Amino acid sequence: MTEAIERESMEYDVVIVGGGPSGLSAAIRLKQLDPDLSVVLLEKGSEIGAHILSGAVLDPAGLDALIPDWKEKGAPVTVEVKDDNFLVLGEAGSLRIPNWPMPGFMHNHGNYIVSMANVCRWLAEQAEALGVEIFPGMSASQLVYGPNGEVKGVVAGEFGRDGETGEPGPGYEPGMELLGKYVFLSEGVRGSLSKEVIAKYDLSAGKEPQKFGIGMKEIWEIDPAKHKLGSVTHTMGWPLGNKTGGGSFIYHIENNQVYVGFVVHLNYENPYLYPYMEFQRFKHHPVVAELLKGGKRVAYGARAITEGGWQSLPKLVAPGVALLGCSAGMVNVPRIKGNHNAMLSGKAAAEAAYEALKAGRESDELTAYETSVRSGPIAKDLKPVRNMKPLWSKFGLALGVPLGGLDMWTNNLFGLSLFGTLGHGKNDAQATGEAKNFKPIDYPKPDGVLSFDRLTNVAFSFTNHEESQPCHLKLKDKSIPIAVNLPKYAEPAQRYCPAGVYEVIGEGADARFQINFQNCVHCKTCDIKDPSQNINWTTPQGGDGPNYPNM
Template identity: 75%
Template sequence: MTDEAAISRESMEYDVVIVGGGPAGLSAAIRLKQIDPEISVVVLEKGSEIGAHILSGAVLDPSGLDQLIPDWREKGAPVTTEVTDDNFFVLGEAGEVRVPNWPMPPLMSNHGNYIVSMGNVCRWLAEQAEALEVEIFPGMAASAVVWDGDRVKGVVAGEMGLNADGTPGPQYEPGMELHGKYVFIAEGVRGSLAKEIMARLNLSDGHDPQKFGLGMKEIWEVSPEKFQQGRVVHTMGWPLGKNAGGGSFIYHFENNQVLVGFVVHLNYQNPYVNPYLEFQRFKHHPMVADLLEGGKRVAYGARAISEGGWQSIPQLSFDGGVLLGCSAGLVNVPRIKGNHNAMLSGIEAADAAAAALKDGREGDRLATYDDAVRGGAIGKDLSRVRNVKPIWSKMGLWASLALGGFDMWVANLTGWNPLGTWSHGKSDAAATGKAADYTPIAYPKPDGKLSFDRLTNVSFSFTNHEESQPCHLKLRDPSIPIGVNLPVYAEPAQRYCPAAVYEVVEEGGEERFVINFQNCVHCKTCDIKDPSQNIVWTTPQGGDGPNYPNM
């Protein structure tokens, strides 16, 4: 492995270094330049281009965009498909029951929201940022934190050309240190730098553990006669049943494209659950199959979703920086929305940093950012729905609809949650049960028309990793997969990964754990769900991973 102490790197100094070119990071960059064009700002993006690693549903609440760029319509933002039809169904195996909209609190309405490709929205935001002279470096993975004591001083980015054993190869580039008076961490869900900072500085102390879901998405081109632009459908129930919480979304976007997604909450107990195959089975429901038959799938991807909400938001500011967006866990689970909060968090962080810089400060804690998030629009959005997810986890779907709905209604009307604040309890990894207590699930074989095997679908994520580099999926103890996880949990990594990264193969009468890191779509599920917490997701070299065209 490389000896960090022996590596000599050049450094660059900025007022603000932003890690992540998603909606949170780009909004922060734009806001900083709007406040003061003299503030120097750099955005580091590990994807090959802005948007390459962006995957979201997505129905966009435009409140964040309205605040950031009020004239976004006139400026040509790719936000044009307004929601025209909002539907919610509970599925059984052979049919469905529509839940009427009127019992739902107003916050659940999608009136005034837009179906978008967040990848394309981020590409447009990057254009706005560059017009303000923000420096954006795609293909620059931030692989390490630069510490000054317990202050975050900057990050290492752009290290490339390592051999598989971690030693420098013939094309080795050590990367650079990018130092900031403030460093904004906007990596998305379960980012490796955010995880390191949170652990070292104990930012989650006093807060619930973060909860997660696995979101998988396909883009389909359907027959024109079946396409209804602006139509939104959400479902719960079949095929998950009691095996896991979760549900689906079906969004009629534009150009006969329908965005089909499926979310499985990762606190499921049965280690035989295969979230990917649940998604594939879902598409054979008569209501869904009728829509998709005669169409073709054109893209696939997956990512983890933060689901802890209000109870799980850590301390967001620390000496030298802040956590933004999904790094902070700002998704509203019942609304299935987080992009507006990501953008609002970027705005609030920029306001706090710009004020500090104006006062001549640097490297301290931006505590006003925490106050703004918890006491402002983001806090209001998340606190009102805070009990829906823990009720669902502890009592099931129907109790969540009834009790959670009641709690949301009262909070919407009065600002007070009558059920108080329910705790999430244990982590998703700790929720995993032992294989001996469950029966393996017999999933139907994909038919190649509506449903597909994982490797075939991964090819539609356009994922690529340089094979000579070190595996970015690290095992704390290489003996655990076969020695512990296989006998105790039937090694669930074989099933929870939506990209077929992990296999148990038999060679010479012995079983061996194989990591096909080239397939990785950077969803982070393994880092979250491994029951032994033995898998650590780290960033591969810059530009590697999925290349989503318009997710």
């Protein structure tokens, strides 16, 4: 990328990258503390909410802390959980796990089924009313560094690079430098700028590797006779079996709709495993098929999920910059919740920046933010469940989940863990086994009624990319997919991508690797799971990607 480009610049007190719950919460809190602070928020989606995909059952703790009168202000948080079910599925049947053996924090009563896309749209309205400048359709593609190596801002709004050469084309727009005394990265999972900051400042030194899952979700309109507003069901087991972690969620929302989702932990070994097809197969389980029978799918999307938890949290600050929410990885895996922690992190970062600016400091490390996360409500949420993921990964569903549950109970009752703090070992790319040690999996063909092929479903994500731009999925070495990944791992990119971006065309000496970047739903799975770590996800032009309506 050419560096000698002259750009105009604008200066702010705080620049926020990402219009998710953490970034919007930070923007709101900054303006609550000092209405005169200049705050700008950049969102790469075509509008706020366009790239937000989450389950979601929302713990309102973050909203309560940020906007205590959110109900009176009309937040789209209205469907309270009324019915909370946990099932272990076999191929033809299911076993319900009673709620009483679970620690209190695992129960969903008092929580709400929401569209986080719509919650973010509402938060954006609150932020703009306070004077926050919000620019949707603006991809932050580069960091701007100061003379001492501190983060000073970002480049945003660059358009018109030539798809073949990568150089500025005839309609090139260089974008602007948006400079801040502090920069908050709230890009969500595996953000490209966050990844650069973590590497540059070695923020993961001494930490466990971050772990991830791939979450896929459909919205269905179902028979009103089967609809139970406020009902929540989570499942484990079939079709994944004992060794592969993951599970499903089914949430009944307004308008006779249900959210149907499926998560596969990305530390699976078998390179022939096909997460998307596991999701499609899941819907044919009798329990799910009966619910969906006579209904129709109206939306689809996919997103990676951080799963490393407490021991994988990197250092959250470096000179001039802070990592918020899932840019750092604040999901509580057994609760399947992270939005409340994202909001709390945004609030904490804003308070730290406010105090620093009031004291006349800028571009230093916001150590008060780090302290707040490590000792406050986020720590209280993540620490007691820190061993569930490693125990599940090591011992499987049948033994690992009960051991994790026991450990959560001892933490809940006595503040002590039976296991201390367990490590994760390999990262998810390293966990991929060689194809010679596994057999291909024969997945049933989608029937077009309950299950669908990937490309048909991607159309329901309303994804679009300007085709003349450079491909935003960068191969570090273009030979690796065919020369290494195909013979060694049966090139798993063909399967782990939930949008059909990657294909191997032809066989033998004629085989070639094709990237259909127009299909990309920005889930980042390729950046995480590629066994050669050869794919680097970067941001495309602003406004491109999925356009999720109510995810």
